[in-house]
Amino acid sequence: MCLAVPGKILAIEEAEGNRVGRVEFGGITRPVQLDFVPEAVVGDYVVTHVGFAISRVDPEEAERTFHILHEMGLLESEGLSPDHQSEGHDKAA
Amino acid sequence: MKYLDEYRDERIARALVADLHRCVTRPWVLMEICGGQTHTLMRYGIDELVPKEITLVHGPGCPVCVTPLEIIDKAIRIASQPEVIFVSYGDMLRVPGSESDLLRVKAAGGDVRVVYSPMEALKIARANPQRQVVFFGIGFETTAPANAMAVWQARREGLRNFSMLASHVLVPPAIRLLLRSPQNRVQGFIAPGHVCTVMGYREYEELAREFRVPFVVGGFEPIDLLEAISMLVAQLEEGRAEVENQYVRSVSQEGNLPAQAIMREVFEICDRKWRGVGLIPESGLRLRPDFAAYDAEKVFDVAACSAEEPAECISAQVLQGLRKPIDCPAFGRRCTPESPLGAPMVSAEGACAAYYLYRRLALVS
Structure with missing residues (x-):
């Protein structure tokens, strides 16, 4: 439940005071709220929990963590497994 | 050694295990709080790699597990109402209430939907203005800010058909309860890395001082946990009781201040019953009176009930x-x-x- 997955911010949109990033997790992109990491910019890696970024991490750490989560089969429950495509979420080109 | 060749950083893992075997001189009981860490410990056989002197016990850190039966029963009753779209994290659907579960409500025709983020519940509410959308807001401090933000946003937008059935729990009061128990045998704790990413670790410094027990804030990867265990054993062997941070790449002493701010604005601390444990004073979060219009327990008239756990379950x-x-x-x-x-x-x-x-x-x- 407290699983948090690192991903890369591809773009940031600001609408009505909300900062929402388009964040890539191993090929799958998701909208991620950036309210709690106001310092994050495009290209940063953020640790994401239930659709909200909770901290920034460096790229190598992010890469390694993502692989381990995949290996442990923990991405499935978040709909983020690179092997499966969940409904309603677009895949990065 | 069994398991070790599965480690991505096998060399580091071997060094940490060897170090532990050198360092330990007597038996110690350590507890990890977080269910995610329990999963890693079992998956990588860490409990079998560490010296036999070290016993790992598993704490109450799974919010799905500790959500009280009464709240599950309330969720089931709300979700069964025809005008309701009940929205939840997937894990909650199969949790047994006293007579049924949410998955069975769904099978019987209830509109129960699974989301990965509370913001998706808001989207459902915007798209269905004629229906009542109820989000099942559970979780520890890691999840509470996100759930708080959904309620805050709903109020800002003036959404009238969105509410939250909130049952949040806090880690430090549960640790305090364990440490006060005369039956306690835990001598050192791995503090939960993502809870501390949000909250920082000052509260654990108080606990360390009050009970003279060491804490190490730990991450979720096998190497993180081996390192956290090693740091804890070093403290215990040297007679120290401090808070150390193994998960520095995500955790600071202060934590995430914007996340803490929204949590405080939307929620207040309350007593909370934990499934299997009982009532723990000041261990939960509920919506502040300012947000009563978004509190599903107030919006829906579901009477309080008390329910019994199956006797055989320990x-x-x-x-x-x-x-x-x-x-x-x-x-x-x-x-x-x-x-x-x-x-x-x-x-x-x-x-x-x-x-x-x-x-x-x-x-x-």
């Missing part, structure tokens, strides 16, 4: 680290992930499910 003792899942007579026989008696067998992060997944072949004849 999840109360498992969640307090007093017994291991395999000590339960029902484990793997009358209680399995497909047909769970207690919540720790339901959630992937529950201690019983972790043992079932990784150890049952060795344990159940």
Whole structure:
């Protein structure tokens, strides 16, 4: 439940005071709220929990963590497994 | 050594294990709080790699597992109402209430939907203005800010058909309860890395001082946990009781201040019953009166009820680290992930499910 997955911010949109990033997790992109990491910019890696970024991490750490989560089969429950495509979420080109 | 060749950083893992074997001189009981960490410990066999002097017990850190039966029953009653779209994190659907579960409500025609983020629940509310959308807001401090933000946003937009059934829990009061118990045998704690990413670790410094017990804030990867165990054992062997941070790449002493701010604005601290454990004073979060219009317990007239746990289930003792899942007579026989008696067998992060997944072949004849 407290699983948090690192991903890369591809773009940031600001609408009505909300900062929402388009964040890539191993090929799958998701909208991620950036309210709690106001310092994050495009290209940063953020640790994401239930659709909200909770901290920034460096790229190598992010890469390694993502692989381990995949290996442990923990991405499935978040709909983020690179092997499966969940409904309603677009895949990065 | 069994398991070690599966490690991505096998060399580091071997060095950490060797170091532990050198350092330990007597028995120690350590507890990890977080269910995600329990999963890693079992998956990578860390409990079997560490010296036999070290006993790892598993704490109450799975919010799905500790959500009280009464709240599950309320969720089921709300979700059964025809005008309601009930929105939840996936893990909650199979958690047994006293008579049913949310998955059965869905099978019987209830509109129960699974989301990965509370913001998706808001989207559903915007798209269905004629229906009542109720979000099941559970979780520890890691999840509470996100759930708080959904309520805050709903109020800002003036959404009138969105509410939250909130049952949040806080880690430090549960640790305090364990440490005060005369039955306690835990001598050192791995503090939960993502809870501390949000909250920082000052509260754990108070606990360390008050009870003279060491804490190490730990991450979720196998190497993180081996390192955290090693740091804890070093403190215990040297007679120190401090808070150390192994998960520096994500955790600071102060934590995430914007996340804490929204949590405080939307929620207030309350007493909360934990499934299997009982009432823990000041261990939960509920919506502040300012947000009463978004509180599903106020919007829907669902009377309070009290419910009994199945007598055979020992999840109360498992969640307090007093017994291991395999000590339960029902484990793997009358209680399995497909047909769970207690919540720790339901959630992937529950201690019983972790043992079932990784150890049952060795344990159940």
